[in-house]
Amino acid sequence: xxxxxxxxxxxxxxxxxxxxxxxxxxxxxxxxxxxxxxxxxxxxxxxxxxxxxxxxxxxxxxxxxxxxxxxxxxxxxxxxxxxxxxxxxxxxxxxxxxxxxxxxxxxxxxxxxxxxxxxxxxxxxxxxxxxxxxxxx
Numbered sequence: 001x002x003x004x005x006x007x008x009x010x011x012x013x014x015x016x017x018x019x020x021x022x023x024x025x026x027x028x029x030x031x032x033x034x035x036x037x038x039x040x041x042x043x044x045x046x047x048x049x050x051x052x053x054x055x056x057x058x059x060x061x062x063x064x065x066x067x068x069x070x071x072x073x074x075x076x077x078x079x080x081x082x083x084x085x086x087x088x089x090x091x092x093x094x095x096x097x098x099x100x101x102x103x104x105x106x107x108x109x110x111x112x113x114x115x116x117x118x119x120x121x122x123x124x125x126x127x128x129x130x131x132x133x134x135x136x137x
Contacts, residue, residue, distance in 0.1 A: 004052050005034045008059050012096055021058045021090050022083070023101040023135045024065040033062040035069065037088050058087040068131040072111055075118065075126060079111050102137055 009015055009029055019025045026032060035058045060066035073080040086100045108131075118126045 001030060001032075002034055002052055004054060004057065005032065005059060008034070008054065008057060011094060012059060012090075014059055014096070017096060019096075019101075019135050020060045020065055021087055021096055022060060022065040022069070022104050023137070024061040025133065025135060026061045031061050031063065032059050033066050034058075035060045035066050035087070037084055037091060055091065058091060064130045064133060068108075068128075071126055071131075072108075075115050076111055079107050083107055098137070101135070105134060105137060108134070 009032060012021065014020060014032065015029050020032060034052055036052075036056055037058055038056050060069065069080065069083060072083065083104055086104050090097055090100050112127055112132070116125070116127055120126055
């Protein structure tokens, strides 16, 4: 785990809260990962730290919220950007905000209602079971 990820987990009190910046739970902090917000990872290879900076990241559960956000990016860029806007806001606040989590949840529900019937070529839904395992609000 990167040092910046550890620092942000501590700063945002994520281990104690038990959920990430999108409201997804985890069992072990090693499930958490750094998600690039402002400068995407694919554009950071020329940078010394490859974009792994405090102001460019959100801490997400790799197998649920992180992967789900990238799925949303593929199928609905506007919703991806809207969620990213909220994650940037949380980042600037330096804390996880329950009202922002609710706004993100509403976007996710809307995405699920609009895209829930999309099936990948392998026959699986684009919305995996673990993508719906969010905190209850």
